[in-house]
Amino acid sequence: MNKTALYNLHKKFDAKFVSFAGYEMPIQYKNGIISEHNLTRQESGIFDVSHMGQLFIEGDDSLTDKLQNIFPTDLKNLSVNQSKYSFLMNDNAGIHDDLIITKISKGYMIILNAACKEKDYKIIKSKLGEGFKISLSKDLSLIAVQGPESKNIIEKIIPGINKLNFMFGGDFKYNLNNIYVTRSGYTGEDGFEISINNNDVVEFVEKLISLGSHLIGLGARDTLRLEAGLCLYGNDIDENTSPLEANLKWAISKNRINSNFPGSKKIQEQINQGVTKLRVGIKPDGKIIARESTKIFDENHNQIGKITSGSFGPSVKSPIAMGYVNNTYTKENTKIFLEIRGKKFSASVCKLPFYKKNYYKGGINVGG
Amino acid sequence: MSEVKFSKEHEWVTIKDDVATIGITKHATELLGDIVFAELPEKGSSVTKDGTAGVVESTKAASDVYTPISGEVVDTNQSIVDDPSKINTDPEGDAWFFKLKIKDLNEINSLMNREEYEKFAKESAN
Numbered sequence: 001m002n003k004t005a006l007y008n009l010h011k012k013f014d015a016k017f018v019s020f021a022g023y024e025m026p027i028q029y030k031n032g033i034i035s036e037h038n039l040t041r042q043e044s045g046i047f048d049v050s051h052m053g054q055l056f057i058e059g060d061d062s063l064t065d066k067l068q069n070i071f072p073t074d075l076k077n078l079s080v081n082q083s084k085y086s087f088l089m090n091d092n093a094g095i096h097d098d099l100i101i102t103k104i105s106k107g108y109m110i111i112l113n114a115a116c117k118e119k120d121y122k123i124i125k126s127k128l129g130e131g132f133k134i135s136l137s138k139d140l141s142l143i144a145v146q147g148p149e150s151k152n153i154i155e156k157i158i159p160g161i162n163k164l165n166f167m168f169g170g171d172f173k174y175n176l177n178n179i180y181v182t183r184s185g186y187t188g189e190d191g192f193e194i195s196i197n198n199n200d201v202v203e204f205v206e207k208l209i210s211l212g213s214h215l216i217g218l219g220a221r222d223t224l225r226l227e228a229g230l231c232l233y234g235n236d237i238d239e240n241t242s243p244l245e246a247n248l249k250w251a252i253s254k255n256r257i258n259s260n261f262p263g264s265k266k267i268q269e270q271i272n273q274g275v276t277k278l279r280v281g282i283k284p285d286g287k288i289i290a291r292e293s294t295k296i297f298d299e300n301h302n303q304i305g306k307i308t309s310g311s312f313g314p315s316v317k318s319p320i321a322m323g324y325v326n327n328t329y330t331k332e333n334t335k336i337f338l339e340i341r342g343k344k345f346s347a348s349v350c351k352l353p354f355y356k357k358n359y360y361k362g363g364i365n366v367g368g
Numbered sequence: 369m370s371e372v373k374f375s376k377e378h379e380w381v382t383i384k385d386d387v388a389t390i391g392i393t394k395h396a397t398e399l400l401g402d403i404v405f406a407e408l409p410e411k412g413s414s415v416t417k418d419g420t421a422g423v424v425e426s427t428k429a430a431s432d433v434y435t436p437i438s439g440e441v442v443d444t445n446q447s448i449v450d451d452p453s454k455i456n457t458d459p460e461g462d463a464w465f466f467k468l469k470i471k472d473l474n475e476i477n478s479l480m481n482r483e484e485y486e487k488f489a490k491e492s493a494n
Contacts (some may be wrong), residue, residue: 033427034402219401223427287449289405289425312404312427318404341423 002346004050005141005198006205013215018283020218021114023051028217036220037314040341044149045149045216045317046208047186053117055124058107059132067108071101072243072261074253078103083167083182085251088120091208093242093263093270096123098233102169102182109180111142111193113233133352141201145213146191146224148358153211154181154192157204161192175200186221188357220333227313229281229352235281235292236308236322244270245324247279277305278330281352282321282338288345289319290338295330296325297337297344304329307338313354320354321347372460373476374485375436377418379462381479383470388437391423391464392455395489396412401426403455408444408466415441415468417475424455425433439468 002023008346010017015026026048026218028036039045057063064075073086083102097116102109107138112120121136128134158172161181177197185191194203209215222232231237237246244267252267266314284290294307310321321338329336334349370383378396382389396402405425415421415435422433444466448454455463480488 028401032402036406210394219428287405288453289430291430312425314427 002051004048005201006048006050006143009202009205010215012046015215015217018218021051023114025051026215026217028219029215033217033219033223034314036214036216037223038048039214040147040189040216040220040224041315042147043146044153044208044213045187045220046205046213047144047216047221048141048205049144050198050201051114053110053112053114054137054142055110055112055117055121055134056104056107056137057110057124057128057132057134058348063107063132066132067101068129068256068259069261070124072252072256072264072267073101075101075103075108080105081169083169083184084253087243087248088116088123089243089261089263090239091262091266093244093266094239095237095243095246096120096239097235098231098237098248100182103256104169104180105171109195115166115234133223136182139198140195141198142193142195143201143205144185144187144191144193145208146185146187146189146216147213148190149212150189150191151360153208154194156211157207161260164192166190166361168284174204183360185215186230187224188226188230188353188355188359190358190360222309223311223314226241226309226311226322227315227353227355228357229322229354231279241279241324242266242270242275245277245279247276254341275325276327277324278327279308279322279324280330281350281354282307282310282323282336282347283320283350283354284319284338284345284347286345287319288338289338290321290340290345290347294321294323295339295362296323296347297339298329299335299337301337304336316354322352325349345365372482373436373479374482374488375418375434375479376488377436378489379434379436381436381476383473383476386473387442388439388468388470389464390435390437390466390468391420392433392459393485393489394459395493397456397459399493400424400431401428402491403471405430406448406452406455406465408446409441411441411444413441414471415439424452428481430439433465434477435466435468437462437468438471440471441466442492443467 016031164183296305305325307323421435
């Protein structure tokens with residue numbers, strides 16, 4: 001089992017560990033998931049996401065063209081230090097992985113899901129061909145610091161980060177070493193992701209804690225991202241769902257829809273003909289919790305879909321879920337039924353997100 | 369009120385006359401984490417020793433609640449359905465789950481006393 005550079009620090013803070021994508025990761029610390037969730041929404045939370053892949057690609061001017069053949073994102077109009085959410089797709093527009101591409105001075109940095117990173121590396125490397133330097137970092141940790149107080153806390157250690165805009169990043173220094181900070185995250189809150197050397201990360205996180213931020217486990221990470229309507233790879237999206245079915249069309253650049261990339265034909269077909277299933281938000285009536293794989297029915301007992309993520313939303317204070325339903329059941333307030341432990345419970349289709357996002361869009365685009 | 373007894377499924381039971389009060393242990397709530405949903409057996413229904421008699425769900429997962437003895441459900445604690453977080457706050461007090469009219473008092477003999485349960489809980493945690 002792999003461990004991140006922060007493993008001993010997690011232990012010191014009484015983490016309960018789970019195995020996740022080959023890593024021993026903290027699911028929660030001693031205060032529990034709901035308290036950690038609320039600390040992130042109200043103050044500041046630190047998430048160790050060092051299990052995720054940090055892929056760096058360098059090359060000459062042809063690199064951007066090459067990458068545009070792999071990803072459906074307009075990279076030509078991406079400024080240095082700007083990030084975009086994107087997908088690695090198969091030829092049928094199924095999603096191999098969802099990822100964040102950032103243009104950096106030397107080329108591109110791509111953040112990959114932990115369970116997919118080795119597979120992604122192989123796919124991207126083989127599609128790129130010769131002539132490019134591509135490496136999956138082993139020396140870097142990745143931490144996310146999320147929540148309204150985070151900007152003030154980090155600013156004390158890394159002056160200047162508060163100037164970053166949402167989905168932009170920049171080079172900064174810590175202990176005279178280079179670190180890379182982007183204003184992004186997976187909680188719906190204003191926050192940052194910090195790529196920092198394994199040798200510096202423990203001290204850096206200890207500093208954040210001493211300034212008032214809190215360690216947060218994967219449990220709260222899941223309830224936070226679910227409230228924000230964000231997909232978890234492997235649950236809400238996978239190789240059998242396309243970005244259009246996942247209601248993520250916004251992440252395919254408009255000027256790239258008619259170009260060539262893996263899955264482009266299928267994407268064009270789905271744009272013209274519509275999709276047969278769509279990811280929607282689901283609110284169970286009452287307190288019942290619908291977990292992944294819960295079957296969804298219409299009032300005539302026909303199965304019309306399946307839940308892909310579901311839990312209790314601590315900020316919305318009610319059960320929440322998302323899942324796929326047949327395309328005639330996607331309207332807001334459509335009444336549906338969830339089969340849980342052999343009984344059917346009423347629910348309704350609702351808008352995503354469940355919790356309003358608080359991203360920061362008023363700063364200066366550093367490098368942009 | 370009798371001495372409190374415990375099951376291997378982490379339920380506790382106390383007995384007064386022919387009625388048993390049943391809940392889940394503090395140790396169980398620590399394993400489960402924040403409880404956000406509780407489902408109780410129906411009043412008037414019969415439950416059988418070691419059979420399911422409810423569900424609790426934390427933010428992470430759902431778990432069955434078993435009954436440590438058999439009987440007829442004579443009362444249920446609606447307050448934990450309305451506010452499941454009570455189960456975390458006072459699992460072995462106010463947050464009892466249900467009361468049974470006991471079918472066979474001998475069933476209690478197979479349960480553990482507090483000292484035995486604490487040893488069992490500690491060992492099963494490792």
